[in-house]
Amino acid sequence: MRPIRPPLLLAAIALLLAAGSPATRAQQGPAEAAVLKQRMAERLPPLTQWKAQGILGENNRGLLEFMAGAARQPAAEKAVAAENADRLAVYGKIARKNNSTAEAVGKARAQQIAAQAPPGSWLQDATGDWRQK
Amino acid sequence: MKPWLLPGLLLAGIAAGNGCVRVKTEPIHITMDVNLRIQRDLDNFFGDLDQAAPRTPAPAANQPEP
Numbered sequence: 001m002r003p004i005r006p007p008l009l010l011a012a013i014a015l016l017l018a019a020g021s022p023a024t025r026a027q028q029g030p031a032e033a034a035v036l037k038q039r040m041a042e043r044l045p046p047l048t049q050w051k052a053q054g055i056l057g058e059n060n061r062g063l064l065e066f067m068a069g070a071a072r073q074p075a076a077e078k079a080v081a082a083e084n085a086d087r088l089a090v091y092g093k094i095a096r097k098n099n100s101t102a103e104a105v106g107k108a109r110a111q112q113i114a115a116q117a118p119p120g121s122w123l124q125d126a127t128g129d130w131r132q133k
Numbered sequence: 134m135k136p137w138l139l140p141g142l143l144l145a146g147i148a149a150g151n152g153c154v155r156v157k158t159e160p161i162h163i164t165m166d167v168n169l170r171i172q173r174d175l176d177n178f179f180g181d182l183d184q185a186a187p188r189t190p191a192p193a194a195n196q197p198e199p
Contacts, residue, residue, distance in 0.1 A: 033178065037178065037181070037182065041181075041185065044182060048186055090178055094174045094175065094178070095171075097174065098167050098171050098174065099167070100167055100171060105171055105175070108168065108172060108175060109175050109179070112172075112175060112176075112183075116183055116186075
């Protein structure tokens, strides 16, 4: 086995330490949030359209759901799954930061969504009933 | 001295020295603080997206899933 040169070994150790440092982790947080937000912004026009058509509703956990009888286009299914996964990631991050749970954050977000939703939107209330705003 | 003064003072003393008041109020304050921080963090993340979302009314259409 070839001996490893000390400068190379030191550089590798420094790189590993830097990758795990709090400063690096702090930089990853905002970058990850920016990526999530960018993806959500790209999905916003079609999701808004499907919500306006009554195909999608907002449940009381801060997630999107298909309404009964709505046509489930593959593109919509894919977008809803991706959107809900990203929302859960955001809720999880906020929950960890505040020593709370993703469920609690999702419920708080559902209240915000309900307050801002345009008339005609399908919303699930706290008791689980669906109502059109 | 008025007859109600002594019992009144006694009750006031007991109430002032009662530690239960603090035990009951602290968790409420903590919960409110966490909820406010969650609301703020949600606003920070979703504020731009909520502003960008169109506010066109949705038509009456499908019924929700059971």
